[in-house]
Amino acid sequence: MSDAAPAITQAERDDLRRNGILLTSLEELYNWGRSHSVWPLNFGLACCAIEMIAASMARYDIARFGSEVFRPSPRQADLLIVSGTVTKKMAPQVVRLWNQMPEPKYCIAMGACAISGGPFKQGYNVLKGIDRFIPVDIYIPGCPPRPEALLHGLVQLQAKISGQPLTGPDAPRHLRTDIECDCPVPEFGAHDLEPPQNPAVWTPPPAVVRPDKA
Amino acid sequence: MSVSDLTPLSAPGGSTVRAVHDEFHGDLLEVSMGPHHPSTHGVFRMIVTLDGETIVKLKPVFGYLHRNHEKLGENTTYLASMPYTDRLDYLNSMTNNWAYAVAVEKLAGLAVPERAEYVRVILAELTRLLNHSCLAGFLMQDCGCSGTPLMYAFREREKILDLFESLSGSRMMCNYQRFGGCRVDPSADWLAGAQRLTDGYGAFLDEFEALLTGNEILMARTQGVGRLSSALAISAGVTGPALRATGVAHDLRKVDGYGVYPRFDFRVPLGDHGDTYDRYMIRILEMRESLKILSQALAGLPGGPIMDPKAKLRGFRPKAGEAYGRIEGPKGEIGFYLISDGSANPYRYRVRPPSFINLTILEDMCLGRTVADAVIILGSVDIVLGEVDR
Numbered sequence: 030m031s032d033a034a035p036a037i038t039q040a041e042r043d044d045l046r047r048n049g050i051l052l053t054s055l056e057e058l059y060n061w062g063r064s065h066s067v068w069p070l071n072f073g074l075a076c077c078a079i080e081m082i083a084a085s086m087a088r089y090d091i092a093r094f095g096s097e098v099f100r101p102s103p104r105q106a107d108l109l110i111v112s113g114t115v116t117k118k119m120a121p122q123v124v125r126l127w128n129q130m131p132e133p134k135y136c137i138a139m140g141a142c143a144i145s146g147g148p149f150k151q152g153y154n155v156l157k158g159i160d161r162f163i164p165v166d167i168y169i170p171g172c173p174p175r176p177e178a179l180l181h182g183l184v185q186l187q188a189k190i191s192g193q194p195l196t197g198p199d200a201p202r203h204l205r206t207d208i209e210c211d212c213p214v215p216e217f218g219a220h221d222l223e224p225p226q227n228p229a230v231w232t233p234p235p236a237v238v239r240p241d242k243a
Numbered sequence: 244m245s246v247s248d249l250t251p252l253s254a255p256g257g258s259t260v261r262a263v264h265d266e267f268h269g270d271l272l273e274v275s276m277g278p279h280h281p282s283t284h285g286v287f288r289m290i291v292t293l294d295g296e297t298i299v300k301l302k303p304v305f306g307y308l309h310r311n312h313e314k315l316g317e318n319t320t321y322l323a324s325m326p327y328t329d330r331l332d333y334l335n336s337m338t339n340n341w342a343y344a345v346a347v348e349k350l351a352g353l354a355v356p357e358r359a360e361y362v363r364v365i366l367a368e369l370t371r372l373l374n375h376s377c378l379a380g381f382l383m384q385d386c387g388c389s390g391t392p393l394m395y396a397f398r399e400r401e402k403i404l405d406l407f408e409s410l411s412g413s414r415m416m417c418n419y420q421r422f423g424g425c426r427v428d429p430s431a432d433w434l435a436g437a438q439r440l441t442d443g444y445g446a447f448l449d450e451f452e453a454l455l456t457g458n459e460i461l462m463a464r465t466q467g468v469g470r471l472s473s474a475l476a477i478s479a480g481v482t483g484p485a486l487r488a489t490g491v492a493h494d495l496r497k498v499d500g501y502g503v504y505p506r507f508d509f510r511v512p513l514g515d516h517g518d519t520y521d522r523y524m525i526r527i528l529e530m531r532e533s534l535k536i537l538s539q540a541l542a543g544l545p546g547g548p549i550m551d552p553k554a555k556l557r558g559f560r561p562k563a564g565e566a567y568g569r570i571e572g573p574k575g576e577i578g579f580y581l582i583s584d585g586s587a588n589p590y591r592y593r594v595r596p597p598s599f600i601n602l603t604i605l606e607d608m609c610l611g612r613t614v615a616d617a618v619i620i621l622g623s624v625d626i627v628l629g630e631v632d633r
Contacts, residue, residue: 071281075308075629076333076415078285086397101281119286119307122278148327151318152311173333173415 056195063107063133064190067183070106071099072126075113077140077173084176094183103129108186109163110179114142114149115156117222124214127163132203132210135190137182138165141172148172161226163212268294274614278307282385282618285628289605289617296613301606308632316592321347321422321559324592328579329416331594332630335374337366337407338572340420345501346568346579347422351561353554358547359424360503364540365437366407366419367570368533372444373403374573375484375526376451378625382523383455385622386464392455399447402440409433423554434541441537448530456527465519469608469620472517479604483575483597484529485624488514488521495571502570507539522623560587567595574598574625594633598626 042052053061073081085091085099100106103126115123127136138159141147146157159165166189169182193201202210209229215222226233259275277288286307292300312331316324328343329336341363348355355363380396404414410429411417419426429437455461471481473489486493494511496504512528514521563585569578575597582591601624608624609617 072279073285075285075310076330079333079415082393083397083401086401087394088398088401114308114310116307116309118309119278122307126279148330149310149315152315154309154311175414 060191064187065095068098069108071101077112080173081112084179089176109136111143111159112139135166137167161231164230308628312633320587326418332627335370336417337370342570342577344420349566353423361544371533371573382622385619424550428549469519484525488525489517519623596630599631
């Protein structure tokens with residue numbers, strides 16, 4: 030496992046592989062399998078969804094990375110791509126979809142709106158980042174990001190999955206019993222979403238006070 | 244208890260399907276479709292009430308993508324609103340830009356050089372090709388034909404987006420039009436590329452039509468489905484291909500004759516039945532007419548400046564007044580209504596969104612049909628939620 034020091038070096042393993050002997054660990058095999066068949070949820074929110082569709086079409090061909098199976102049901106999906114503006118009316122549904130997805134699950138915030146509210150941040154009805162409610166693994170900036178950027182984000186996610194140890198404090202959520210996996214679903218209250226954020230994944234940054242005003 | 248007395252299926256965490264009893268219809272089923280549903284073209288939601296499998300009531304629920312465009316428009320300068328128009332109907336940023344530019348030019352009394360008018364026509368017709376191809380692909384997806392037509396459509400879309408990108412720097416959000424002209428002058432290489440695309444597009448349409456137009460399954464699924472009468476379409480304010488599919492000859496390119504459209508020889512295709520198949524066919528025929536306009540515009544493109552030299556970009560403050568500018572977008576009449584109080588921001592910024600107004604007759608088209616039909620009727624209306632909810 031991860032804390033055990035590797036008994037042989039990578040060069041020795043490569044040498045063995047050339048002679049037809051494949052050495053691996055359970056962790057590598059497990060992560061290799063799940064990082065190369067990440068099924069995204071077929072869920073489009075706004076403009077970025079069009080680029081997400083474009084990424085799955087002939088020119089960009091997300092199938093090369095094992096993610097062409099867009100599942101309409103959250104029960105069958107591994108990856109939530111938040112592709113577009115999340116409004117305050119839509120945020121509860123996004124969080125509910127996230128809760129309905131089975132672990133192991135990952136989230137990509139695609140585009141400026143999903144990351145921070147983007148160009149609509151000044152508005153009264155737009156959530157200032159989906160990471161206030163659900164844990165986000167990969168952020169892809171852009172308005173909208175190009176399909177290549179989405180593919181790059183996916184490759185980054187695969188690298189992240191491949192590097193996850195199966196035990197210890199860095200283990201993925203589904204292998205741990207000490208953390209809460211469900212996110213509270215916000216409700217549209219009198220003025221804003223209640224609660225306005227999920228403290229388990231996001232806390233407001235400390236207010237910056239200029240030294241001369243302190 | 245009648246259906247209308249029920250509270251909608253909107254309670255948080257509530258069920259999406261429930262049985263209701265109606266004194267007239269008997270036992271009914273209420274189904275909430277969306278906002279997460281693969282066929283609703285974004286985050287549209289409709290609550291359909293079913294008698295068996297027949298729709299007896301359809302209630303659309305909007306607002307899941309309300310991004311307060313109009314309020315933001317009041318607080319940004321005229322030019323800074325241009326990128327926001329890209330994100331209204333995010334498939335057709337070029338026509339949105341043009342409609343907004345027309346409104347501001349009317350408000351400020353700016354003239355547009357002839358070359359810019361030609362370039363605008365070229366870009367608008369390319370946008371029309373892009374939108375209609377994608378629509379046909381998505382419609383087939385809704386019919387259950389998963390993949391192929393949409394992939395063909397997106398293959399062509401990428402070619403058009405390559406042109407947009409090399410001209411404006413962005414694939415989807417072009418932000419290209421300016422008040423009194425266009426931002427960049429297209430190079431000779433770019434125009435040659437547009438000519439190549441125009442020459443090759445007919446072959447794609449032939450291929451697409453060979454797959455679809457005479458297809459028995461498509462005809463069985465769409466002919467006679469979602470009929471819209473021309474009287475209802477007119478009274479509901481429906482515009483664009485959905486109106487012309489009912490047989491009403493109303494195309495702003497002919498009616499208003501804005502820009503340099505009167506110089507081009509093209510026809511306005513009309514439908515006869517107003518059903519889903521007609522709405523599909525209108526789009527295919529319009530693409531062929533767009534190709535005609537494109538070749539004429541590319542051949543007749545005059546030289547000269549692309550921007551009115553007197554146009555002022557920085558510190559732009561039109562005099563007080565109001566103006567409504569409209570053009571024929573791929574989805575219908577896209578218009579912007581602006582009230583100026585003489586300051587740098589519009590006092591009121593109002594969008595006339597074609598797909599929102601075309602969506603108002605959805606229930607009339609769906610009554611008496613099945614849920615599967617409602618999906619393709621919605622697909623044929625051609626909505627983009629960024630514009631519906633704004």
